[in-house]
Amino acid sequence: MCNSILQVDVIIPTQTKYLDLIGSIGEHIAKDLDNFSGDREALAYHLNLVLTEATTNAIKHATLTTPKDTVRISIHIQDNELNIKVYDHGQGFDLETVPLPDFDQPKESGMGLYFIRTLMDSVTYTKQNDCNVLEIIKYL
Amino acid sequence: MKLNLEKMNGYSVIFIQEERIDAHNSGELKEYILHMIERGEVNIIVQLESVRFIDSSGLGALLSGYKNAAAKSGKLALACCKQQVLSMFELTRLNRVFEIYTDLNEAFESEA
Numbered sequence: 001m002c003n004s005i006l007q008v009d010v011i012i013p014t015q016t017k018y019l020d021l022i023g024s025i026g027e028h029i030a031k032d033l034d035n036f037s038g039d040r041e042a043l044a045y046h047l048n049l050v051l052t053e054a055t056t057n058a059i060k061h062a063t064l065t066t067p068k069d070t071v072r073i074s075i076h077i078q079d080n081e082l083n084i085k086v087y088d089h090g091q092g093f094d095l096e097t098v099p100l101p102d103f104d105q106p107k108e109s110g111m112g113l114y115f116i117r118t119l120m121d122s123v124t125y126t127k128q129n130d131c132n133v134l135e136i137i138k139y140l
Numbered sequence: 141m142k143l144n145l146e147k148m149n150g151y152s153v154i155f156i157q158e159e160r161i162d163a164h165n166s167g168e169l170k171e172y173i174l175h176m177i178e179r180g181e182v183n184i185i186v187q188l189e190s191v192r193f194i195d196s197s198g199l200g201a202l203l204s205g206y207k208n209a210a211a212k213s214g215k216l217a218l219a220c221c222k223q224q225v226l227s228m229f230e231l232t233r234l235n236r237v238f239e240i241y242t243d244l245n246e247a248f249e250s251e252a
Contacts, residue, residue, distance in 0.1 A: 016162070016163045016164035017164050019162045019163060019164050019195075020160055020162070020164070023160075023162070023193070041224070042224070045193070045224045045227075048193060049193075049195055049228075052162050052163075052193075052195045053195060053196060056162070056163040056195070056197065059163075101232065103232070103233040103236075106203060106232070106233075106234060106237060107200075107203075108200035108201075108203050108204050109196070109197075109200055110196075111196035111199060111200065111232055112195070112196040112197075114196075114232070115195075115196060115228075115231070118231065
C-alpha cells in the first residue's frame with residue numbers, strides 16, 4: 001500500500017466551467033493510483049464528485065463576496081492517505097451546523113456536503129489566516 | 141446544456157447530450173424543464189444514456205422538474221441511467237422518488 005508522493009495544486013478563476021477540469025483530475029488520479037485494490041471506477045467517480053462539490057461550494061462562497069477571486073485546490077497523496085484541500089475567501093460557514101438531507105422530503109440543495117461526508121473518511125472546515133480551508137481525507 | 145427534445149408516445153422526452161451534469165449546466169437544465177412545464181408539457185422522461193457524471197446540483201435540477209411536473213398533475217421519469225449515475229440516486233434515496241426505467245420502451249409500457 002505504498003503510493004509514491006503525488007502533489008497537484010490547481011488555481012482556477014471562480015467560474016463553474018472549470019469544474020470539469022478539477023473533477024477530471026480526481027478521476028485520473030484514481031485511475032493511476034499504484035497498489036490500489038479497491039473499486040477503482042467507484043473511487044474515480046467519487047473523487048470527481050467530491051472535488052466538483054467542494055469546488056462548487058468554494059466558487060459560490062467567493063462569488064458572493066469577491067467575484068474576481070480564485071479558488072485553490074490542492075491534492076496530496078502519500079502512503080495510503082489522499083488529502084484534498086480547497087481554499088476559499090468567502091465568509092465561511094460552520095460545518096457542524098449543516099444538517100443531513102431530509103430523505104423523506106428531499107430538497108433541491110444541500111446534498112453536496114452530504115456526498116463529501118458520506119464518501120470520504122474525514123471532512124473539516126477551518127479558518128486559516130485570510131482564507132477558509134475545506135480539508136477532505138480519504139484512506140486508500 | 142446540449143439536449144434534444146422529442147415527442148414520443150405522448151411524452152416529452154429530453155435526450156441529454158452531455159457526459160456531465162454539474163453546477164455549470166444544471167441551472168440551464170432546470171430552467172429548460174420549468175419552461176416545458178409552464179407551456180403544458182408535464183409528462184416528461186429524461187433520457188440519461190449519455191450522462192456519465194451527475195453532481196448534487198444535477199440531482200437538484202431533476203428534482204425541481206419532478207416536483208413542478210407533479211404539481212401540475214404530470215410526472216417526470218428517468219430512463220437509461222448508467223450504473224454510477226444510478227448510484228447517486230440511491231445514495232440520496234432519490235431512487236424512491238423518481239420512476240427510473242431501464243430504457244424508453246419500459247417507460248412507455250409502464251403507462252400502457
